[in-house]
Structures are given as structure tokens and as C-alpha cells.
Amino acid sequence: MPHNATIVDLPDLKLMVVRAEEFPSGLKAAWDGLESKLSSLKGRKFYGASRYEGSQMVYFAGVVPAGDDEVAALGLPTIAVKGGKYARVKLMDWPKHTDEIGPIFDELTQEFPMAPNGWVLEYYRSQSELHLLVPVAEPKA
Numbered sequence: 001m002p003h004n005a006t007i008v009d010l011p012d013l014k015l016m017v018v019r020a021e022e023f024p025s026g027l028k029a030a031w032d033g034l035e036s037k038l039s040s041l042k043g044r045k046f047y048g049a050s051r052y053e054g055s056q057m058v059y060f061a062g063v064v065p066a067g068d069d070e071v072a073a074l075g076l077p078t079i080a081v082k083g084g085k086y087a088r089v090k091l092m093d094w095p096k097h098t099d100e101i102g103p104i105f106d107e108l109t110q111e112f113p114m115a116p117n118g119w120v121l122e123y124y125r126s127q128s129e130l131h132l133l134v135p136v137a138e139p140k141a
Helices: 027-037 068-074 098-111
Strands: 006-010 013-019 046-053 056-063 078-081 084-092 120-124 129-135
Touching: 013 027, 013 046, 013 068, 027 056, 046 078, 084 098, 098 120, 098 129
Parallel strands: none
Antiparallel strands: 006 084, 013 056, 013 078, 046 056, 046 120, 084 129, 120 129
16 A cells, blocks of 8 residues: 555535536536635635446535535535545645546555445645545444
């Protein structure tokens, strides 16, 4: 495992989202659509959330809402992301390494059994630090 994955606990998340029309070509448009709705990007927690629906990969650009009033005011759809154990790799200086995101997710999903129906997440910690997260399946009892 060349990327030093760690296991972290994530809380349940509620995200306001914009769905990408295509994956991966529609990602920039989804992010532009989300960011254009917000009065400020400062201090916000941004996530990319993806998973398969059938054979199709779906991707959402998402942000943790400032409150229920913001969800109502902006009228954006929301998704719920179940918290729990996630395998995480930190990608530093990520804007220069976007080509590594897919291979790192491939590595994580090969190394860790993934929770069924879980969301694979990108957490944009800062302009230079990206956390790539895969939900880890609970061990069979």
C-alpha cells in the first residue's frame, strides 16, 4: 500500500449537492454549479461524493450546509452520507496531482473491503490538501 492509508471515523454527513451530468467529464461543471450558488466559499467543508448506480458512476459536488435555512433558501438537493470507518489517503498539493486520484481510489478499494452502497468521498481540506476516503465494510459477525 504505497500511499499510507489510515482508518478514520467520519460522522454522518448531510451534503447539499450538484450532480455531474457525466463522469468524469462533468465534474468541473458540477463544482462550478455548486460554488456559484454560495455567497462565500470561505470556511466551508466541500466533498466530492461518488458511487455506482448500476453500471454508471454518479458524482456529486457537495458542501456541508451552513444550516437548514440555507438548504431551503438555495433549493439544492441533499444526500446523506453514512458515517463510520473510512480508509483515508491524504493527497498533498492535489491540484498538481489530480491524475493520481483515480489510481489511489483503485488502491484503496483493492486493499479494504468497501461498505455496500457507501459513498466514496473526496474531502477538500484546503487548497492544497485532499483526503480520499473509502467506506470500510463492517466485519461479518
